Amino acid sequence: MKLGIILQSNQPEHVWNALRLAITARKAEHEVKIFLLSEGVELERMPDSEHFDISKKVKDFTNLEGQILACGSCLESRSQSGGAACSVSTMTDLLRLVEESDKVLTFG
Numbered sequence: 001m002k003l004g005i006i007l008q009s010n011q012p013e014h015v016w017n018a019l020r021l022a023i024t025a026r027k028a029e030h031e032v033k034i035f036l037l038s039e040g041v042e043l044e045r046m047p048d049s050e051h052f053d054i055s056k057k058v059k060d061f062t063n064l065e066g067q068i069l070a071c072g073s074c075l076e077s078r079s080q081s082g083g084a085a086c087s088v089s090t091m092t093d094l095l096r097l098v099e100e101s102d103k104v105l106t107f108g
Helices: 012-027 038-045 054-063 072-077 091-100
Strands: 002-007 031-036 067-071 086-089 103-107
Touching (some): 002 012, 002 091, 012 054, 012 103, 031 038, 031 091, 038 067, 038 072, 038 086, 054 067, 067 072, 067 091
Parallel strands (some): 002 031, 002 103, 031 067, 067 086
16 A cells, blocks of 8 residues: 655654654555654654654665655745655645555645
């Protein structure tokens, strides 16, 4: 199955749960792409906490060859650029993700 996840939150628990699902799906050999939108583009700047090890989850997901795309306009509005785990993308890329996915989930 091809799973598309749209993450548009910077709430640690939302982000953590989206990443946990993405990791679980990759381990089950599903193709998974995460598209960061709105506050979701803040993913790589989010600090870890006692309960939410977000940076470890990002690393686990990318080590499993999961792909993370980040909205270029949303990054620009926050004076950010793409990070090590996220490639800068466009609405055309988001549309392609939606068209190519068997299932699309939104967190946020």
